[in-house]
Amino acid sequence: MSSLTRVRYLTLDSLNNYYLFKASSVLLAERTRFQTLEVLESPEFGLCLLLDGLIQVAEYDEYKYHETLVHTPLLNSENPRRVAILGGGDGCALREVLKHREVEHVDLVDIDKRVVEASEKHLRSINKGVLRSRRVRIHFCDGRKFISRRKNTYDSIIIDLTDPVDGGPSILLYSKEFYEMVYNALKPGGSFITQATAFQSRQYRRIFWTVRKVFGNAVPLHVYVKSFCDDWGFVMSLKPWTRLRLPPEDFKKVERRISEKVRGRLRYLNGKTYFSNFTIPPEEEEMLVKPVKEIRDGEALGKKSSGGGEPVSLSWVFK
Secondary structure, rough: OOOOOOEEEEEOOOOOEEEEEOOOOEEEEEEEOOEEEEEEEEEOOOOEEEEOOEEEEEOOOHHHHHHHHHHHHHOOOOOOOEEEEEEOOHHHHHHHOOOEEEOOOEEEEEOOOOHHHHHHHOHHHHHHHHHHHOOOOEEEHHHHHHOOOOOOOOOEEEEEOOEEEEEEEEEEEEHHHHHHHHHHHEEEEEEEEEEEEEEOOOHHHHHHHHHHHHHOEEEEEEEEEEOOEEEEEEEEEEOOOOOOOOHHHHHHHHHHHHHEEEEOOOOOOHHHHHHHHHHOOOOHHHHOOOEEEEOOOOEEEEEOEEEEEHHHEEEEOOO
């Protein structure tokens, strides 16, 4: 373990600006078959996991991201017994899924076995050891191939992938063709959510309109994550699209549903924060209602990593 204080890239904001932070110790640093994997400790953010130089999990505030990502779709699913998580090898989204009383089985699909192994070893204090749960089956394979073979299988599908950056491993999991596979894998009455990068970025709007094209409609969500240095965006939809089953305006109903469905106490999500996640500033709403070009496989393939083991260039792909 190194005691040398180092400076690392933290993340990109919606304008492709880099932010820096200090690391007090580096617990792991390696190049896997797919990406650069690092686990470190930060005086400000605590225990952190980074992939290709971008923070994926920070002990300081990961719960805001993961509670929004997981509980929002599960609370809007008719009967979330069977769930798929694509990505999420750190186990934090899984931790939140397993809090739901109705969930019987979870398929966690991550292409990089080393991320799961590192998270089991170094992040147990954060993920609570859920990667070894009997309700979970972990698949080390390409998420796109996995989901393409499932039809009407899941009550909820949660996309917790790395960002689509130049040469990264997740680029082909943000396209119209991929979301069609996701739609087909959902049962009627099911819910879907994807992390969708910085909320104010053009890339976010392209993901939003791509999901909307496939599902018939979609809803934007966002939450500020300090360790990401940005207001982070999500896109959610339902099969078939009707309307949200848990309207955000009814604070008491939201808190009653959380109490009925979720074991234990949530640190972030309650009636008020659930409402705030769906509240879109007027200037952003004006931008979102303007259609933009959907993301297609052909565009993504032009950015796909060759698998040569070189670090990626940290810039948004779908501009």
